[in-house]
Amino acid sequence: MSPEVGAREAGARRTREALLTAAAEVFVERGVQAPIRDIAARAGVGVGTVYRHFPDRAELVIAVYRHQIDACVALADELEDASEPGRALEEWIGAFVEFLVTKHGLGVALQSDDAGFQSLHSLMLDKLVPACGVLVDAAVAADELDPSVTAYALMRAVGNLCILGPGYERDDAKAMVVRLLAGCRLTDGRSEPAT
Amino acid sequence: MSPEVGAREAGARRTREALLTAAAEVFVERGVQAPIRDIAARAGVGVGTVYRHFPDRAELVIAVYRHQIDACVALADELEDASEPGRALEEWIGAFVEFLVTKHGLGVALQSDDAGFQSLHSLMLDKLVPACGVLVDAAVAADELDPSVTAYALMRAVGNLCILGPGYERDDAKAMVVRLLAGCRLTDGRSEPAT
Amino acid sequence: MSPEVGAREAGARRTREALLTAAAEVFVERGVQAPIRDIAARAGVGVGTVYRHFPDRAELVIAVYRHQIDACVALADELEDASEPGRALEEWIGAFVEFLVTKHGLGVALQSDDAGFQSLHSLMLDKLVPACGVLVDAAVAADELDPSVTAYALMRAVGNLCILGPGYERDDAKAMVVRLLAGCRLTDGRSEPAT
């Protein structure tokens, strides 16, 4: 019986992968709020199958982005002991931004307080914020970041800056994030560099 | 005849005000996409009355925020000839932020590419962007702003930073905007202050 | 007081006329089911005024067409004693058709069993059918009409034939009515002329 089960499990895994691929595409094209049915259709499965694998939309969103999230966490681990904590933070935020602007719609999802995105929010809190926090702490310790900047607020801000629209494209968002970071390097939130 | 008409018109105006108040509240609580019925109920009127006064949602949204938008435009006019263009821009952005974080939901509305918010977007383009543009230009001319910063992108960025959520409240948004502006003062978008 | 009352009555009559004119136009353009509000707007009055003058839509429809209906009745009176009853009926039906195809939408109204058009139907029954009936009887008596043809059925049939549409215009309807009448002249409903 075990082989059959194995086969079934393999099939289920394939279905799951197909769903993740389909969802990623649909999220890019129509946003994270796209009808479940569209995702099911894109994946070539029935809607029930989507619900079986991902009981609610947030879990699907999380699953879609988990790889990138994990990659961000891994990157933070690598950068943790960098000699220039400020640069390290910049690099990490750069990767995070790349992720956000590529996966159109995640920015909106991240800021949505729509019930049902709670778990997405939790994921960010649980994984990304701590990962970012290490780098933030290091930068603060090295006197390369305003100590009043928290990892959480920084990520929200960066996430928000990555909500694109007509006339505000990827490069605009990236430039704004760079400027925000530059502003965060100053020793306080006031507009003048330390004299 | 005039008094009767006046009375009816006054009643209609009162209804209109009630709708604007109700809409503003509902927008704060549930977002600009809140059901028309909820707004009607909050105002204590029937749905038809909402449609009579505001044929589509965008007009209601615009009406709700028009006062503040006009105030922003007026403020820009005042600040136009300020001796310190950088400070003037900061002050104006500060007022804009105050407006955005007070009227929770407008941030989302402004970035929504949802059809039906076209007119809201147009309003911003037609009024706010030019108003801001004058101050931006002055600041650039005074060498107090990175010339690559455009009024439109700046407003989008600021608007995005003002999308609040649990754990990212008004003060966080304000601080981030201040940092962004500080970053924009530097002569380029790179992360190092001029050495 | 009498002059004022007279003035008021005159004003009311003028309003009534304006409504009839407006309704006739709107009926032609958008059918008898056109929104009451449109008719009020066309007449330059408030909706309440329409309801004051014509408590329900059918009464308005009736009033709009009453002149022509009366004219049809009068024409029937004239033709009553014609020497050629068959020709007389043809002529009368011709006038009726002219009326129907000119007043676009009446055909639909006449056949509508929509509640609320009962009185329109009654008007037809009370005035037009008897008027037509006299001519029908005369034609039958002169052996110029199939005796099985009733005035009511004939008028319904003619009314239906006058429901126009794209590709079936006035002239088509007129030609069909002529053919129907020709068919009614034969001594029975079968397709062959009496041999």
Next chain:
Amino acid sequence: MSPEVGAREAGARRTREALLTAAAEVFVERGVQAPIRDIAARAGVGVGTVYRHFPDRAELVIAVYRHQIDACVALADELEDASEPGRALEEWIGAFVEFLVTKHGLGVALQSDDAGFQSLHSLMLDKLVPACGVLVDAAVAADELDPSVTAYALMRAVGNLCILGPGYERDDAKAMVVRLLAGCRLTDGRSEPAT
């Protein structure tokens, strides 16, 4: 897997049939414009089910009448080479009338220029009119029909004559159609049989 799918498909087909039956009944009782909800209720299903099977009203109307339309087309094919083209046309029109008066409401639907009945109209144009046209042409060629009669106008006229109402029932409509056809056999549209 096939049996399960088969069972579901069978259920869907049964639902579809129930919808067609319900729609046919509702169309008879309240016209083709009857609320979708009423049709759903009559069929004992939810509104969503109606939309699943028939995305818009026109498709439902078409589906309801498609059998009969196809039957009419088939009959025309059979009658195409009849020795007496005039009789053949009569027979075909008789069948068409039988269809129209049985499915009360189609007459109204056919003449409705309401947007959304375009496809119904197209169906008639594409299938019924050509089918009828063959018989009309044959009848004209055999000198048994007024050459100025077109298939389209004839069908419109017949369709209109089949719009029933109180006091104008099936038999009245049938008799009138017979008379109209008799009138069409004459060599012109004028009222006198050939002398």
Next chain:
DNA sequence: TATGAATGAGAGTTCATTCAT
């Protein structure tokens, strides 16, 4: 009498979600 603001029932339509097969 005239007005038109307000009402709210009713119709169309979408989509998340369930569940029998």
Next chain:
DNA sequence: CATGAATGAACTCTCATTCAT
């Protein structure tokens, strides 16, 4: 496990009708 038919709540929008002024 997968399926997709069915459900029905929720939303938008229209318009006939009432009624205070």
